Amino acid sequence: MxxxxxxxxxxxxxxxxxxxxxxxxxxxxxxxxxxxxxxxxxxxxxxxxxxxxxxxxxxxxxxxxxxxxxxxxxxxxxxxxxxxxxxxxxxxxxxxxxxxxxxxxxxxxxxxxxxxxxxxxxxxxxxxxxxxxxxxxxxxxxxxxxxxxxxxxxxxxxxxxxxxxxxxxxxxxxxxxxxxxxxxxxxxxxxxxxxxxxxxxxxxxxxxxxxxxxxxxxxxxxxxxxxxxxxxxxxxxxxxxxxxxxxxxxxxxxxxxxxxxxxxxxxxxxxxxxxxxxxxxxxxxxxxxxxxxxxxxxxxxxxxxxxxxxxxxxxxxxxxxxxxxxxxxxxxxxxxxxxxxDLPVEIQNKPDALDLSDEQVRGEIKFQNVSFTYKQEKSEALEQLFASKKEQPHPPVEAQIVNAAPRQTLHNLSFHIQPGQLAALVGPSGAGKTSITYLVPRIFDTDEGTVTIDGHDVKDLTLESLSNLVGMVTQETYLFHASIRDNLLYARPDAPEEEIIAAAKTAAIHERILELEEGYDTLVGERGYKLSGGEKQRLAIARVLLKDPRILILDEATSSLDSSSERLIQAALEPLMKSRTTLAIAHRLSTILAADLILVVDKGEIVESGTHQTLLQQGGLYKKLYQEQFANELDKKAI
Known part of the structure; x- marks a missing residue:
C-alpha cells in the first residue's frame, strides 16, 4: 500500500x-x-x-x-x-x-x-x-x-x-x-x-x-x-x-x-x-x-x-x-x-489510468469487501511545540494518543447503488458514514476491497475525471475570501451568468444574495464569516449544482438550514437527484423517506439495508435510530 x-x-x-x-x-x-x-x-x-x-x-x-x-x-x-x-x-x-x-x-x-x-x-x-x-x-x-x-x-x-x-x-x-x-x-x-x-x-x-x-x-x-x-x-x-x-x-x-x-x-x-x-x-x-x-x-x-x-x-x-x-x-x-x-505521493494516477467523461458514466456505485483504517500520525510541528514547552500539561494522554493502535474504521463493506438512485447512510455518530463517502472520489484509498463506478475500479480512473464525476457538499462549508460569484465559479469557471443565477435559485439563496448591497459581488469574508451558517451551506449547494456532477454526495447538506429553507432545497434537489446517483448522509427525515436505499452503518459495518418500511418491519438498529432521532421530527411536523 x-x-x-x-x-x-x-x-x-x-x-x-x-x-x-x-x-x-x-x-x-x-x-x-x-x-x-x-x-x-x-x-x-x-x-x-x-x-x-x-x-x-x-x-x-x-x-x-x-x-x-x-x-x-x-x-x-x-x-x-x-x-x-x-x-x-x-x-x-x-x-x-x-x-x-x-x-x-x-x-x-x-x-x-x-x-x-x-x-x-x-x-x-x-x-x-x-x-x-x-x-x-x-x-x-x-x-x-x-x-x-x-x-x-x-x-x-x-x-x-x-x-x-x-x-x-x-x-x-x-x-x-x-x-x-x-x-x-x-x-x-x-x-x-x-x-x-x-x-x-x-x-x-x-x-x-x-x-x-x-x-x-x-x-x-x-x-x-x-x-x-x-x-x-x-x-x-x-x-x-x-x-x-x-x-x-x-x-x-x-x-x-x-x-x-x-x-x-x-x-x-x-x-x-x-x-x-x-x-x-x-x-x-x-x-x-x-x-x-x-x-x-x-x-x-x-x-x-x-x-x-x-x-x-x-x-x-x-x-x-x-x-x-x-x-x-x-x-x-x-x-x-x-x-x-521527497514525501511519497499516496494517491496518484496509474500509468494507464482511464479518463471517463460525464457522457460515459451512468452512476452505478459498488463497494465490494471494502476495509479502511485511519492511520495515527503526529505532525512535526506538533512535536516541536511539545518539545518547546517546559512542562507538558498531559503527557500520559499524549503518550496514549501516539502509542494507540489504529482501529479499523470500515470493515468488509459491500453494497450496490443503482444508477440514479438516492442512497441514504444512517447510523450513530462515528459509525463511518463520512469515511464511506470519502472513498468514492478517492479522498482516501481503501486498504482492502474495491470501490467501482460503472464497473471501473476508482483506482483505475484518472483523478481529474473522478473529480469531475463526483460533486460533494461536506459537513464543513468552506468559502474563499472572495466574492459570492467567485466562490460559485470555483465549481465551473466558464459558467455563464444565467446558470449561476439558476443554481443559486435552486439552492434558495438567490433572493438573499440580491438583498446584499453588492449582490453577487459581495465579499463573503474570511471563511465566509460575513454569512450565516445556513447561507454558507446554501452557497455550497449552489456551487456543487453549478458543477452538475453525475454522482452527488451530500454530507449533512441541509443540517444548518431552517425548516423553510430545507423544504425549498429538498424540493429543488428532487428533480436533480433523479438524473444522477446520490449518496447522502441522512440527518433529516425527509432524506430518509425519499431514499431508494437506506444503508445502516454501525461500527464500520453495514448492519442493515433496505427501504424505510422494510427496515422498520425488521425492528433492528434502524428502527431504534428512527424512534430516537426521526420520530420526534415527524411529531413536530404533525403539530
Missing part, C-alpha cells in the same frame, strides 16, 4: 534525527541545469571582471618600477588612463552580471516554490489532516524566502570569489613565491575551522526554521477567525500569549546563538589577515634595506603590487569564509524543502 511507504519514509527520517542530507548541494546545483545559456553568460562576465581586476596591480608596479624610475610622463599618463578605464569597463560588465545572476536565482526559487506547491497538491488528504497548515505554509514561504537570498547571492558570490582568489594567488606567485607562501601559510587551518563553524550554523539554522514553522502554525491557528473566536469565548487569551512567548523566546535565543557562532574565530581570522601585510613589509623591506633582492626576489614596485593583490585577496577570501558558513545555513533550509519534496 502507498501509505506504508510514506510511514516508512517518516520513520527513516526520524531515525536519522533530521541529519543533513549529503546530496543537498548536488540537488541545488541540478536546479540550475535548465538555464545553461544564462549561466554561461554569467561565468564569462565573472571571468572578464576578474581578469580586468588583475590589470591594476601590474600597472601599479609598472608605474613604480618604470614610469617613476625613468621619469617617463607619457607612460605615466597611459598607466593612469588604464587605471581609470579598467574599473569602468568592469562596472558595466558587473551590471549585466548582476541582472542575469538575479534573473537565474529568482527563476530557480520560482521553480522550487512551484514544484513544492504542486507536490503538496498531489499529497493525499491524510497528509493534511496530520499536518498543521501553518507548518506547511512555513516550508513554502519562510524556508524558501530565507533560502532565496543565499541562492541569488551565494551562487555568483562563490564563483566570483573563487575565480578571484585563484587568479590573485597565481599573480602573487608570479611576483613572489616566498611572500605568497607566507600569506597563505595559515589558510588550511582557517578553512578547516570554517568548515566546523559552518556545520554548527547548519544545525542551528535547522532549529531556527523548525521554530519558525511552529510559530507560523501557532499564529495561523490562534489568529484565524475560528481560532480567535474560540479563544475569546473561553477566555484563553493569556494562555495563548504564554504559549507564544515560550516559542518566541526559543526563536530569539536560537537567533542570538546563530549570530555568535564562530564570531571569535572570525575575529582571530581578521587579526591574522591584518597582520600578514606587515610581515610582508618586514621580509621584503629587509631585503631592500640590505641591498639584496635575496630569495624574496622583489622590487619596491613589486611590494606595492603584491600588497595590492593581498588586499584584493583578503576581501574575497573573507567573503568565501563567511559565505561558507551562510551556505551551511542555507543547506539546512533546503534540507527541509527537500524533505517535503
Amino acid at each position: 502507498e501509505f506504508s511507504r510514506m510511514a516508512e519514509y517518516a520513520e527513516e527520517q526520524k531515525k536519522r534525527g533530521r541529519k543533513a542530507d549529503p546530496h543537498t548541494m548536488q540537488r541545488i546545483l541540478l536546479a540550475f541545469h535548465p538555464y545553461p545559456f544564462r549561466i554561461i553568460l554569467i561565468l564569462l562576465a565573472i571571468l572578464a571582471t576578474t581578469l580586468l581586476s588583475l590589470v591594476n596591480p601590474f600597472v601599479i608596479r609598472l608605474i613604480f618600477d618604470v614610469a617613476f624610475a625613468k621619469r617617463d610622463s607619457t607612460l605615466l599618463f597611459y598607466c593612469v588612463g588604464v587605471l581609470i578605464i579598467t574599473p569602468a569597463i568592469s562596472g558595466v560588465i558587473g551590471v549585466g552580471q548582476t541582472y542575469f545572476s538575479n534573473a537565474v536565482g529568482q527563476q530557480v526559487m520560482y521553480d522550487f516554490r512551484d514544484k513544492l506547491y504542486a507536490h503538496l497538491h498531489r499529497m493525499s488528504f491524510r497528509f493534511f489532516t496530520s499536518t498543521r497548515i501553518g507548518e506547511i505554509q512555513s516550508r513554502l514561504s519562510n524556508d524558501i524566502s530565507s533560502a532565496q537570498n543565499i541562492v541569488i547571492d551565494a551562487s555568483t558570490t562563490i564563483v566570483t570569489n573563487v575565480v578571484m582568489v585563484l587568479s590573485t594567488v597565481i599573480a602573487m606567485i608570479f611576483i613572489s613565491p616566498l611572500l605568497t607562501l607566507i600569506t597563505l601559510g595559515l589558510l588550511p587551518f582557517i578553512l578547516w575551522t570554517t568548515h566546523k563553524v559552518g556545520k554548527a550554523r547548519r544545525r542551528n539554522q535547522m532549529s531556527i526554521q523548525q521554530s519558525i514553522a511552529t510559530l507560523t502554525a501557532f499564529l495561523q491557528e490562534t489568529l484565524s477567525v475560528s481560532g480567535i473566536l474560540l479563544i475569546k469565548t473561553f477566555g484563553r487569551q493569556k494562555f495563548a500569549q504564554q504559549q507564544f512567548q515560550i516559542e518566541n523566546q526559543r526563536l530569539t535565543n536560537l537567533t542570538i546563538h546563530r549570530q555568535m557562532i564562530g564570531r571569535w574565530f572570525f575575529m582571530l581570522v581578521s587579526v591574522i589577515m591584518a597582520a600578514t601585510p606587515a610581515i610582508v613589509y618586514l621580509v621584503a623591506g629587509l631585503q631592500i634595506i640590505h641591498g639584496s633582492r635575496g630569495i624574496a626576489g622583489i622590487t619596491l614596485g613589486g611590494i606595492v603590487a603584491f600588497t595590492t593583490l593581498q588586499t584584493r585577496l583578503y576581501g574575497p577570501l573573507t567573503q568565501l569564509l563567511g559565505m561558507q558558513v551562510e551556505v551551511q545555513g542555507a543547506l539546512a533550509l533546503f534540507d527541509r524543502i527537500f524533505q517535503y519534496l
Whole structure:
C-alpha cells in the first residue's frame, strides 16, 4: 500500500534525527541545469571582471618600477588612463552580471516554490489532516524566502570569489613565491575551522526554521477567525500569549546563538589577515634595506603590487569564509524543502489510468469487501511545540494518543447503488458514514476491497475525471475570501451568468444574495464569516449544482438550514437527484423517506439495508435510530 511507504519514509527520517542530507548541494546545483545559456553568460562576465581586476596591480608596479624610475610622463599618463578605464569597463560588465545572476536565482526559487506547491497538491488528504497548515505554509514561504537570498547571492558570490582568489594567488606567485607562501601559510587551518563553524550554523539554522514553522502554525491557528473566536469565548487569551512567548523566546535565543557562532574565530581570522601585510613589509623591506633582492626576489614596485593583490585577496577570501558558513545555513533550509519534496505521493494516477467523461458514466456505485483504517500520525510541528514547552500539561494522554493502535474504521463493506438512485447512510455518530463517502472520489484509498463506478475500479480512473464525476457538499462549508460569484465559479469557471443565477435559485439563496448591497459581488469574508451558517451551506449547494456532477454526495447538506429553507432545497434537489446517483448522509427525515436505499452503518459495518418500511418491519438498529432521532421530527411536523 502507498501509505506504508510514506510511514516508512517518516520513520527513516526520524531515525536519522533530521541529519543533513549529503546530496543537498548536488540537488541545488541540478536546479540550475535548465538555464545553461544564462549561466554561461554569467561565468564569462565573472571571468572578464576578474581578469580586468588583475590589470591594476601590474600597472601599479609598472608605474613604480618604470614610469617613476625613468621619469617617463607619457607612460605615466597611459598607466593612469588604464587605471581609470579598467574599473569602468568592469562596472558595466558587473551590471549585466548582476541582472542575469538575479534573473537565474529568482527563476530557480520560482521553480522550487512551484514544484513544492504542486507536490503538496498531489499529497493525499491524510497528509493534511496530520499536518498543521501553518507548518506547511512555513516550508513554502519562510524556508524558501530565507533560502532565496543565499541562492541569488551565494551562487555568483562563490564563483566570483573563487575565480578571484585563484587568479590573485597565481599573480602573487608570479611576483613572489616566498611572500605568497607566507600569506597563505595559515589558510588550511582557517578553512578547516570554517568548515566546523559552518556545520554548527547548519544545525542551528535547522532549529531556527523548525521554530519558525511552529510559530507560523501557532499564529495561523490562534489568529484565524475560528481560532480567535474560540479563544475569546473561553477566555484563553493569556494562555495563548504564554504559549507564544515560550516559542518566541526559543526563536530569539536560537537567533542570538546563530549570530555568535564562530564570531571569535572570525575575529582571530581578521587579526591574522591584518597582520600578514606587515610581515610582508618586514621580509621584503629587509631585503631592500640590505641591498639584496635575496630569495624574496622583489622590487619596491613589486611590494606595492603584491600588497595590492593581498588586499584584493583578503576581501574575497573573507567573503568565501563567511559565505561558507551562510551556505551551511542555507543547506539546512533546503534540507527541509527537500524533505517535503521527497514525501511519497499516496494517491496518484496509474500509468494507464482511464479518463471517463460525464457522457460515459451512468452512476452505478459498488463497494465490494471494502476495509479502511485511519492511520495515527503526529505532525512535526506538533512535536516541536511539545518539545518547546517546559512542562507538558498531559503527557500520559499524549503518550496514549501516539502509542494507540489504529482501529479499523470500515470493515468488509459491500453494497450496490443503482444508477440514479438516492442512497441514504444512517447510523450513530462515528459509525463511518463520512469515511464511506470519502472513498468514492478517492479522498482516501481503501486498504482492502474495491470501490467501482460503472464497473471501473476508482483506482483505475484518472483523478481529474473522478473529480469531475463526483460533486460533494461536506459537513464543513468552506468559502474563499472572495466574492459570492467567485466562490460559485470555483465549481465551473466558464459558467455563464444565467446558470449561476439558476443554481443559486435552486439552492434558495438567490433572493438573499440580491438583498446584499453588492449582490453577487459581495465579499463573503474570511471563511465566509460575513454569512450565516445556513447561507454558507446554501452557497455550497449552489456551487456543487453549478458543477452538475453525475454522482452527488451530500454530507449533512441541509443540517444548518431552517425548516423553510430545507423544504425549498429538498424540493429543488428532487428533480436533480433523479438524473444522477446520490449518496447522502441522512440527518433529516425527509432524506430518509425519499431514499431508494437506506444503508445502516454501525461500527464500520453495514448492519442493515433496505427501504424505510422494510427496515422498520425488521425492528433492528434502524428502527431504534428512527424512534430516537426521526420520530420526534415527524411529531413536530404533525403539530
